[in-house]
Amino acid sequence: MNDPINGKCWQCCGSELETVDYGRETTCRSCGKPTRVCRNCRWYAPNRPNQCEEPVADRVMDKEKANFCGYFEPTAEIKGKDTQTSQDALRQAAEDLFKS
Template sequence: MTSTTAGKCWQCGTELSLSEYGRETVCLKCGKPTRVCRNCRWYDPSRTNQCQEPLAEKVQDKTRANYCDFFEPTANLQTGTGSADGDLRRAAEELFK
């Protein structure tokens, strides 16, 4: 039986299959929970509530397992390291060089 990659771990980047996204499932490499906002295709650090899905309930800790009904695994991980204001400022500075 071949397992196809559904996404990647938000912490270490290990490829994960669809069966590795259970509520209490952790990444076998780093031990972090896999069904978390940071692993979801709707996660967007630049949005209010850091989620593109407007009907999703607010989740305080984006790195803890949750029961969100809108969860969909993703391989395109958002780092969330920069702030939206900082990104806008850098873009404006690039324009006026």
């Protein structure tokens, strides 16, 4: 029996993650980045103090590094994706349209 899909990787945004993919030392099968990180959490909020909507959660300095936060909940919504990377991707797509 397959585990239900709980979310997507915060880094590559394409790899779907199942319940078993959120272990403390588990990495994304596509890009190799850790999966149990703030950036993959339901409570991650880049615009909030401590970048977390959970007010009593311990502060985590590196939001892209695996941690032991007890409030971690997987999410399918990718928040705070680097806008420069998105702009570069859009620019590249537009340039590709006009290549002969």
